[in-house]
Amino acid sequence: MNRSLLPLGELKEGEKGIIRRLSQGDLSLKLLEMGFLPGESVTIEKIAPLGDPISVKVGSYLLSLRKEEANVVMVQQQ
Amino acid sequence: MKKSLKIALIGNPNSGKSSLFNVLTGLRQKVGNFAGVTVDKKTGYLPLSRDIAAEIIDLPGTYSLYPRRIDEYITFDVLLNKENPSYPDLLIIVADASNLKRNLLFCSQIIDLKIPTVVALNMIDVARKNGLAIDVSKLSQELGVKVIPINAREAKGITELKRAIQTAVPVPRHDFVDVRSLAPEMMERVKTISEAKSDYAAFQIACHYINVYCLNPEQKKRIREVLTQFQFAAAKSQGEEIVKRYEKINPILAAATSQDTSKQQSIETTSNIDRWLLHPIWGYAIFLLIFFIVFQAIFSWAEVPMNAIDAAFGWMQKQLQLHLPQGFITSLLTEGLLPGIGGIVIFIPQIMLLFGFISILEDTGYMTRVSFLMDRLMSKVGMSGKSTLPLVSGMACAVPAIMGTRGIENWKDRIITIMVTPLMSCSARLPVYTLLIGLMVPDEKVFGIMNLKGLTMLGLYVLGWIMAFMAALVMKWLIKAKEKSYYIMELPIYRLPRWKNVGITMIEKAKVFVVDAGKIIIAISIVLWLLASFGPANSLKQIDEKYLKIESAGPGIPDEVKLQKQSEKLEASYAGRIGKFIEPVIRPLGFDWKIGIALITSFAAREVFVGTMATIYSVGGDQKSNFEGIRERMKTEQNPDTGERIYSTATAVSLMLFFAFAMQCMSTLAVVRRETKSWKWPLIQLAYMTGLAYLVSLATFQLFG
Structure with a gap:
């Protein structure tokens, strides 16, 4: 089970992952605040018809963020 | 003499903070300014008992104490600066029970500031429906502050909340997490220099001293020296702090809540609705339909009351001219003042209608979906998905449209939207266009069906959009961003609108316009x-x-x-x-x-x-x-x-x-x-x-x- 980490923004609609780490200073703080915690599972719920932003399910709620922001979150795909 | 209590309401966006504020204060609200900054200060009055009255301040909603935007610095200063005129005697934290983990993060930060605090645990009904049972007394015990379950939408639990704030609320007993251990010696020094009330306040000041209002330049200089001496890495320490908090929140949640997984469903309902509302074709069709209705409302429904207002003021003017003696005063009254007042009142129907729709769209959760659908396009020209509604409204009238930019969080996006909205072809241009098109465009048909005059008019509308986008693009380059901005936001679950909130918003916006813009x-x-x-x-x-x-x-x-x-x-x-x-x-x-x-x-x-x-x-x-x-x-x-x-x-x-x-x-x-x-x-x-x-x-x- 030693699969490499992927940026969250590269997952496709409906795909799941486990958050492993956040990779950038202030933005990762904001993401932590919003609930992107190492160990949590995330699901890509929807990608906007124009390709960006995306909507993801973290814990029990939905968040919308731009792909650029999502790429700070490194996940292990499930 | 009545004792006056200063209470601040604070909480995450979408936690139901405004609903609670409306329930507590009703129409006894006013909108002012925080001294020296461009942020609205909403206060309201709450009579608690014969001897106690409370002034309630609705602080801007924020996800954490870390300030990034101007309004978050306001919240930060109100809570950390004892000299701030709004420094509260008591805090009510509004926490969303259906979203407890993230809301508790913020609660725990506030608790560590050591201000007397009550937690209003809102949306307890939604949580229950999702099969989440919360042991409130256990939660209260773990957090070290009073927790009152409420349902602000249905005004439940309000009596208990009022009772809780009337009795003397103690300062939270213990630190939720020990931030001092992150850098003990440095924290002590910063605490002394800044005269902070708690360890956590000192930690926050260490992280944000540059933009904090409550420090003088001498203090800032000394703090900078201490931080360099100890090589304090703010972002890293803050990350550690948040992780520490979650590490403590997880066992509390495990002890104080239990989840019946068979009932966990509301997200699924929302996801199902999203399947339609965010659909590549249906999503945009529904979006266009809704926006068309909003546009139609302010463009033509509003015309009925507007014509009535116009007629009423015309009638008054005539009556006054007939019955008052001719002269300077009469002329000032009937030709200067009266049309001026009429010119203000005439906007009220459009403002109220637009804000009726805006608060319905916000309340139901649809507005964030509009953002989701439009963000890619609008961010290309320096605006945000939330600029769409103001721009569309601008085709009826720029005045309510510009007031409607309030929902755009990012300062730069908002300023650009405000600056270009008046380029949209508004209804006041119609008489001018009609006059001039009639003068110059022949009454001909193009391709046999389209009327040339109508086509010219359409062209002018299109021109408005094109110019607005072009101007926005130029301003995107010219205007400097004041703050770090992130798009990331919650997509709240779909809910029915709260009609009372809608009503209060409509009245409040009309009032703000009449009072503030009216003078000018x-x-x-x-x-x-x-x-x-x-x-x-x-x-x-x-x-x-x-x-x-x-x-x-x-x-x-x-x-x-x-x-x-x-x-x-x-x-x-x-x-x-x-x-x-x-x-x-x-x-x-x-x-x-x-x-x-x-x-x-x-x-x-x-x-x-x-x-x-x-x-x-x-x-x-x-x-x-x-x-x-x-x-x-x-x-x-x-x-x-x-x-x-x-x-x-x-x-x-x-x-x-x-x-x-x-x-x-x-x-x-x-x-x-x-x-x-x-x-x-x-x-x-x-x-x-x-x-x-x-x-x-x-x-x-x-x-x-």
Whole structure:
């Protein structure tokens, strides 16, 4: 089970992952605040018809963020 | 004497904070300013008992204490600076029970500030429906503060909450997490320098000292020295702090809550709805339909009450003119003040309708979906998905539209939206366009079906959109961002709107407009009235005397004479003089001094242009015959020097384009002043739009004239 980490923004609609780490200073703080915690599972719920932003399910709620922001979150795909 | 208690409401966005604020204070609210900054301060009054009354401050919603935007710095300062006039005696944290983990993060930060605190655990009903059982007393015990379960939407638990805040609320007993251990010695030093009340306050100050209002330069300098000495890495420590908090929150949640997984469903309902509302085709179709209804409402439904208001003010003006003695005061009252007030009241239906829709769209959770659908497109031109509704509303009227930019969190996105919204073709431009299109566009069909006049009108609307996008693109490069901005936001679950909130928002927005923008509109109306009713020396008196002879010659003065007199008076007034004075400047655009006068008077509102042209050309009658009369006169009007027709097609096109781009609307300027809290932006807007209009008209007339 030693699969490499992927940026969250590269997952496709409906795909799941486990958050492993956040990779950038202030933005990762904001993401932590919003609930992107190492160990949590995330699901890509929807990608906007124009390709960006995306909507993801973290814990029990939905968040919308731009792909650029999502790429700070490194996940292990499930 | 009543004891007055200062209470601050604080919580995550979407936690139901505003609902609770409305339940507690009802219509006893007012909107003011936090000293020195451009953030609205909402306060309300709550009588608690015979001896205690509370002033409740609704602090801007935020996800954590870490300040990033101006309004978050306000919250930060109110909570950390004892000298701040809004520093609360008591805090009510509104926490969303259906979203407990993230809300507890924020709660735990606030608890560590050591201010007397009560947690209002909101949306307990939603949590229960999802099968989440919360042991409130256990939670309260673990957090070390009182926790009161409430349902703000249905005003449940409010009595208990009021009772809890009346009894003396203690300062939270223990630190939720130990931040001191992150850097003990450094924290001690910062705490001493900043006189912070708690370890956590000192930690926050260490992280954000640069932009904190409550420190003097000497303190900042000393803090900087301490931080360098200990090589304090703020972002890293904050990350550690958040992880520490979650590490403690997880066991608390495990102990105080239990989840019945078979009932966990509300997210699924929302996901199912999203499947339609965010669909590549249906999503946009529904979006267009909803926005069309909103546009229709402010464009045509609002017309009914607006016409009634217009008629009522017209009637009042007539009555006053009939019954009051002629003179300066009467004239000031009936021609300056009354139309000024009418000009304010007339906006109320549009403002209330738009905000009715906005709060329904926000309340149900749909607005964030609009953002989701439109963000890619709008962010390309420096705006945000949330700029879409203001821009669409701008096609009816820029005044409510600009007030509607309040929902745009990012400062730069919001300023750009405010700056370009008046370029959208609003309904006040319609009479001007109708007049000019009638003058220059032949009544022909194109491709057999489309009417050329209608097509021209459509073209002007499209032009508004194009120019708004182009201007936004330029400003994206020119305006510097003030703050770090992230798009990331919650997509709340779909809910029914709370009608009481909708009602309160509508009333509050109308009130804000009348009070804040109203002053400016009245002042400008009076200036415009002075310019149009008075002239240098006794030039106007001479006209009065001249007509006195005709009027005294017998009863039944023909209408033409009356109209002729008004026309001559306007020409002799200061407005007339200015019109003539600016003629050399507007001549290259193809305009004469008569248009010059109309440009000055129509600064009140664009449609005034038609009325002024009617006065100048002494055309009377109702609006329809007005249009035809003015058109007839405009067609025959000649340049006295050259004998050429003044209203060539080139002039008419040039004039139309001028109205398409120029900032001919004092109410918009007043509302931009109100929304940006400074004269800087309305003045820049006036300058760039007038400049743009001038250049476009100049090019048009010079190329085709």
